[in-house]
Amino acid sequence: MNIKELDKNYVANTYARFPIELVSGKGSKLYDSDGKEYIDMGTGIGVSAFGVGDEEWVKAVTEQLTTLQHTSNLYYTAPCARLAELLCTKTGAKKVFFSNSGAEANECAIKAARKYAAEKKGADFYKIITLNNSFHGRTITTLAATGQESFHKDFLPLTEGFLYADAGDLETVEKYIKEEKVAAIMFETVQGEGGVVPLSKDFVSGLAKLAEENDVLLVVDEVQTGNGRTGALYGYMKYGINPDIVSTAKGIGGGLPLGATMLFEKTENVYTPGSHGSTFGGNPVSCAGAISIIERLDEAFLSEVEKKSQYIIETLSGCEGVKSISGLGLMLGIETEKDVNEVLSYCQQNGVLPIKAKNKLRLLPPLNISFEDLEKAINIIKKACEV
Numbered sequence: 001m002n003i004k005e006l007d008k009n010y011v012a013n014t015y016a017r018f019p020i021e022l023v024s025g026k027g028s029k030l031y032d033s034d035g036k037e038y039i040d041m042g043t044g045i046g047v048s049a050f051g052v053g054d055e056e057w058v059k060a061v062t063e064q065l066t067t068l069q070h071t072s073n074l075y076y077t078a079p080c081a082r083l084a085e086l087l088c089t090k091t092g093a094k095k096v097f098f099s100n101s102g103a104e105a106n107e108c109a110i111k112a113a114r115k116y117a118a119e120k121k122g123a124d125f126y127k128i129i130t131l132n133n134s135f136h137g138r139t140i141t142t143l144a145a146t147g148q149e150s151f152h153k154d155f156l157p158l159t160e161g162f163l164y165a166d167a168g169d170l171e172t173v174e175k176y177i178k179e180e181k182v183a184a185i186m187f188e189t190v191q192g193e194g195g196v197v198p199l200s201k202d203f204v205s206g207l208a209k210l211a212e213e214n215d216v217l218l219v220v221d222e223v224q225t226g227n228g229r230t231g232a233l234y235g236y237m238k239y240g241i242n243p244d245i246v247s248t249a250k251g252i253g254g255g256l257p258l259g260a261t262m263l264f265e266k267t268e269n270v271y272t273p274g275s276h277g278s279t280f281g282g283n284p285v286s287c288a289g290a291i292s293i294i295e296r297l298d299e300a301f302l303s304e305v306e307k308k309s310q311y312i313i314e315t316l317s318g319c320e321g322v323k324s325i326s327g328l329g330l331m332l333g334i335e336t337e338k339d340v341n342e343v344l345s346y347c348q349q350n351g352v353l354p355i356k357a358k359n360k361l362r363l364l365p366p367l368n369i370s371f372e373d374l375e376k377a378i379n380i381i382k383k384a385c386e387v
């Protein structure tokens with residue numbers, strides 16, 4: 001059997017994979033099993049932040065891998081402690097809990113919010129407000145947090161205690177806070193899986209104000225928007241708010257599994273020994289790689305991300321077949337006149353690999369993609385959109 005047949009036979013049938021078997025890559029280039037070259041405009045869903053085989057990242061990971069690959073959290077290790085310090089210094093967070101994925105980073109955020117409210121306001125203050133069209137993960141609790149019924153179907157009953165409001169609907173959020181026993185509000189600054197939809201500044205400031213006034217925690221899910229993706233270190237920084245908890249994953253590890261939940265002033269002492277944990281969380285190899293990623297996301301680098309974003313928006317706006325462009329930084333969604341699957345398949349045939357978000361083409365290129373590769377990819381995407 002070839003690889004595609006093997007996969008179809010033996011791997012759980014949860015993915016509608018594209019008909020491409022990827023075997024290698026370098027920087028912004030990927031190669032399939034026929035040796036065909038592609039420009040990577042998806043980075044494995046915003047994960048390989050510096051592309052494939054980035055030299056600094058490979059060096060950091062390899063050095064740690066050949067020194068000590070795992071310890072469990074029964075012991076101290078330098079990469080875990082150093083990464084936590086780096087994240088706290090760059091964000092103002094006070095403590096970081098490490099896990100291995102976005103769903104786990106959100107589980108930790110939800111548990112922290114519940115524990116904070118239980119201790120401060122009482123055990124019945126466990127409700128969490130999330131937004132319709134959000135995506136927070138695939139565990140039973142993060143599915144409950146996800147405000148899209150299509151994901152819930154067939155998995156009921158989910159964890160109880162989630163209340164949903166539409167993005168932009170501050171009145172409903174306020175009503176929930178007044179009438180229910182609410183621990184936290186949780187949202188993505190740009191709804192990624194929901195179709196690359198940024199929240200408005202007014203709405204986010206409104207949420208922050210309501211949270212502050214009512215001692216409700218502000219939890220920002222930066223799993224996709226984090227780590228330079230939006231042109232800011234974390235998406236919330238573009239909104240000028242001060243969250244109480246920030247979860248992240250995807251790009252932070254540069255390609256290795258890593259989740260992080262940052263706890264700010266109000267929540268820094270919520271967790272105590274034994275109240276939460278993870279066997280793999282804070283793995284030294286993943287953390288060593290993450291340090292090499294986060295260290296490089298300085299102002300100069302992020303302003304390059306913004307320039308690339310502007311280039312894409314300016315080049316594609318008003319083009320034939322392009323209805324609208326949404327998103328921030330290098331997390332962009334293109335609404336096309338043609339069916340998105342048709343656009344995507346043209347791109348794939350012509351050596352460019354974007355992904356989808358709902359009915360939009362989603363672009364998540366390496367943050368350090370060269371202008372040359374970006375230009376090539378955008379030209380092909382432009383042609384793909386033409387009707």
Ligand SMILES: *Cc1c(COP(=O)(O)O)cnc(C)c1O
Pocket residue numbers: 100101102103104106135136137138188192193221222223224225249250
């Ligand atoms: C991808 C994603 C998750 C889930 O992350 P996993 O690593 O797949 O568990 C959660 N929240 C957001 C906003 C995401 O984009």
